[in-house]
Every structure is written in C-alpha cells, then in structure tokens.
Amino acid sequence: MSSTIAESSNGAESVVLDLHKKFIETSQSGPDILALNRKALDQFAKLKFPHRKHEMYTFVNTKDITGAPFSLKTKSSSPQEFVKQHVYAGCEHSHLTLVNGILCSELSDATALGTAVMVGSLTDAVKDEPIKTALQESIEQENDVFASINSAFMTQGIMIRVGKDKQIEAPLQILNISTGGESGPVMTVPRIYVHLEPLSELKIIVKYVGEEGNYFVNSVQDMVVEENASLTHIQVQADSTDAWHFSKNRVHLKRDSCYRGYQATNGARLVRHHNEAWLSEPGAGLELSGVSVLVDDEQSHQFIRVHHEVEHCTSQQRFKNIINHRARASFDGTVVVNKGAQLTNSDQLINNLMLSDEGHADCKPNLMIFADDVKCAHGATVGQLDEGQLFYLRTRGLSEAVAKEILTQSFASSIIQEIPFAPVIEELNQTLLKKLKAN
C-alpha cells in the first residue's frame, strides 16, 4: 500500500504549512499526538527555515531542502530480504523496523528483549503524564527548525522504556528504511523516544538505509537516562547517496548516568547531525564520537551543544572526517559550562584528513565557561597524510597507493575500533574503508 500526499508550491514555509493541513486531515495518531503536532507546527512557523547566516546552519546550505516540494509517504513495507540484509548478527530477535518512519511489526522481532523492555508507540508514551509534559516542553523549546518539522509530522514513532535495574543483554537494533520517491522527493520523520529507568542498561544500534535515492530522512531521538543508568547509542548512516539525512539527538542525563554515542557517516547528498545534551545532575558522563568518510560531492555536518548544568560531570567528543574529491564536512560544537558546574571535565577533538585539494572542512570547536574550577580542552586539526609516514611505509616495499590506503584507514579506525558492537565494526571496515579503496 502506498499513498502520497501532494505538496504545494511557492514559499518554502508555506510548502510545509500546506503539507501539514493535509497531514492533519488524514493522521490517525489520536488527539494527544495531534496536539503535539500542532504545537510543533507553531514552533516551526516561529523558527522558519534558516537563512544563509543562521548560527545553527553556518556551514550548511539547506536551500535544496527548503526549496524542494517534499511529500510524505505512508508506504510501510519493505521486502523481507532487504530487511534481513540489514539486520546485524545478534539482533535477529531484537530489532524493530521502521519503514518511512512507521513501525512495521511484520518486519520486527523483539522477542529477545523480554519483558524488561517496554516497546510501544508515542501514543503509549504520552499516556505517562511526565513524558507528555517533557515532550511538550521540548517541542515548545525546540531550536532546530528541522526537528520541529519532525515533531509536526510525527505519528506513532517508537517508545522504548527499560525498567528499573534491568540490564538488557541483547543489543537492540532499530532499522530505519526509507523507500524513496517514485515521483519526487519524499520526507520521512522517524521518531524515537528512549527512557532508561534508574540502574538500567541498554545498547541501541540505529541504522539508516534507503531502497532508492531521493528522500529526506528527518529523524529525532529523545533519550532520557536516569540515575546510574547507561545508554549506548550507535548510529550508522548508510543511506543512498542521493538522500538527505538530518538527525537530532536530545540526551538528558541524570545523576551518575552515562551516555555513549557513536555516529558513523557513510555520506550522502547532505548529512547533518545535531546533538544536544544536558548533564543535569552530578556524576553524569557523556561520550560522543563520530567518523565520516566522504567522497565526490557528499557532505556531512555536525552541530553539537553539550550543557554542563551542574558540578562533577564529564563530556568527551572525538570526531574524525576523511574528505576526498569535492566533499565537505563541518563541525560546530559548543560545550557550555554553567555557573556552578564546578569540576567539570570536558574535551573535544576534531581531526580532518583531506585527501584532495578541492575538499572542504570547517571547524568551530567552542567553549563557554561560566565556572572557575573546570578542566576543559578542545582542539581541531585539518591535515593531509604525513609524508614521513608515507615514505617509511614505501621503504618497506609498499606502493604509494597501498601506503596511502593504510594510513587513511588507520586514521578512521581509531574511532571505528572503539564502537562497542563488533558487527558494526566489521560492517564499517567493509563500507567506509571500501570507499577509500576505490580512490
């Protein structure tokens, strides 16, 4: 079953507003979600699409997206074979498949998770009053216009809740499949809400793939990690090369909780990750790392805001980009250390490896510190392969091409090897590193 809701033309914002009218008429998400959709649309109208100098989009040109007459797609099935191909070893009985942002139960199997994990929809989630309030607030305070579009069009999404003191052994995979558009670009709005109760543990691997090109996956993940809980969140962006991929992560960390995020970017027409985290109680720790390998005209952008709201929290960011041909990458990351957030420990390191003269990397690591007893460091590099290392390898009989390949791979592998899920490491060694080989 496939149905497309037609779009209108003229005025970037009015495209969205018109699309929303039609969406509301046909949506079956129930009054609570619809109310959130409307609230989000108001926020969208306030925020508007970014102009060239928008502080959140300094390095990202969104004109192709804002101008495009996107439609929504409600097709929610995908060939079984295609799904199988993308389910990781170890997740055969712990994966949820979203097709165009809609949970497809025939293509999902969560039996290995047991009863300790509650998997439901956003409709289920908002039955819980505190969750509803939290979602409402985040929609009202949304600062990213594309995330507000996600909220305006979100339907059932997925809610995952891990019970108190439950450590989930099975890694949970969420497979996001975009089926692409037969007649013009399609926007999908996957939405995930993850809540870890105190002392619980969960590892989620979110993979994004496309059956064909020409789609815009605009996803939002809300994650709440309560006291002493620990969430590992691996995102593998493996969309078709024609796709646009925007993703916003909102992470709320409570006392002594821990979030580890890993983002692997295979590249696409335009990829943008927006990570925002609040370390709101002492002892919270955040680790965020990412690697992207970009060729041809691919683009990948990182926008990060980490808020150290109280004392004794740590955050660490490590990002590496490999840029070939005319590809572009940017990093815009700020760590905000609030007044009173003493003994904050934070560092940020971005390394760009340029393999061509036409590639482009922008870096804006930034610290905003309002406390005096903190340890914060940041650094960024943009460089080429090391001549001395290249020569050394060649004196051992390795050709220049092989030597370059070895050094390029080793640049990426320091991030890849740290991903705490072997099947993803293996996959990235194939996919990311293969991209380097072809050159």
Added chain:
Amino acid sequence: MLEIKDLHAGFEETEILKGISLSINKGETHAIMGPNGSGKSTLAKILSGHPAYEVFSGEVVFEGKNLLELSAEDRSLAGVFMGFQYPVEIPGVNNAEFLRMAYNARLVNEGKDEVDPLDFDDILQEKMNLLGMENKYKERNCNDGFSGGEKKKNEILQMAILKPALSVLDETDSGLDIDALRVVANGVNKLNNEDNALILITHYQRLLDYIKPDFVHVLSHGKIIKSGGKELAHELEAQGYDWLTTTN
C-alpha cells in the same frame, strides 16, 4: 653490489653530499663514521629514495640497476633496506600486520603467493626469538609510543623479515642499552652472509666490536675524507675527528 660514483646531492639549492664514491661488494660490511651533520643520514636517505632530497650529479648502481631511477618501494623490493636513525611512529597500524603486508609485498613482487596471518606469525615469531623481542612488538601499533631503543629493535626486526641484499643501518646502536646492543648485533651477524652486504652508520666503536666491519669510512662535510680497515675506528675512538680534519 653497490657502486656510488661521485655523488653530489642535497636538497633545493643546498649541496650536502659533495662527491661521494663508494664501492661495496657482496659479503662486505662497511662502517661510515663522521661528525654530526656531515651527511651520513643524508646519504642513507638518498639511497632509500627519500623524495625530499635531490641528486645533482653522479650515479648509484645497485646490482646492475640505476638505483636513482627507482621509487622508494621499488628500491626496497630490489633488496635495499634502510634502518632509520629516527623511525616514524604509525599509530593505528598494527605492527605485526604491517610487517606481514611488507613481507607479502615482497613475495608478490617475486611472483609468489602471499602468506596468511597464521603462517606469517610463525615466521615473525622466529625472527623475534632471534632478536630477543617480547610479544608486545606484535601487539602494538608500529613504533607507536615505542621507546628509542624499542624503535631501533623494530627496525632490525623488519630487516630480519625482509632479508634485504643491502642493509643501511643508520645509528641503530644509539638508544640501545648494553644488553640490547649485544642481542641486536648478534642478530645482525646471524643475518649476514656472503650474499648480502651491510652499511653501518655509527658514532661508536662499541657496535663495531660486535659487528666487525671490513672497511671504515670517515665522512666529513659531505666527503669521504678517509677510508681504512677496522683499526681506523679505534684511532677515531682514541683521537676524535680533529686529527683527520686538520691534517686534510
């Protein structure tokens, strides 16, 4: 095996080697000594094909081939090995894997099949035993965080794996502790035979006590100012370079 004829070289406009001639036959060990900055490492790097250096005139013939025309990798495959004075660190590249790739590149060049990691491990282990090297040399990344002496040992391990016809060892002894020097020197001696040759660049007599040179050359200001047998090294040790540079 190696014939260097009136070699003038340096980089950009600067001439560092000012007419070097040297003839090395199979089975011979040549020591090159000389004051700091005299051009010893420059000679070694030029022999190994470092792209930063330029040859202005002269020739270098290695086993009938014009060595200067070959790329760094082709020189290596042809059998020239360079043990660096300052080996570079390559973080992110496992040492054992790197050694296997280098070993396989040689096999492929000889038209042979590559060895798989398990078979290579046997080959590697044998050489490591020969040089008294612990397992960490396999497990760690190439020279990454190695101490000065460990890096030098790793150079000799590579030499042992690649079995070159001509090895140029640039101050392999500096940085090695007394015991390591003995072990490494014994290892080098075991690798030596009538078919290969060795150029040892060193400042110290001690290395030459272990690896006996057939010839000793003194390089000063880019020229070989004196050549002799191993007794020359003793004289240098006793008197320094002054007596040579002032009498020449």
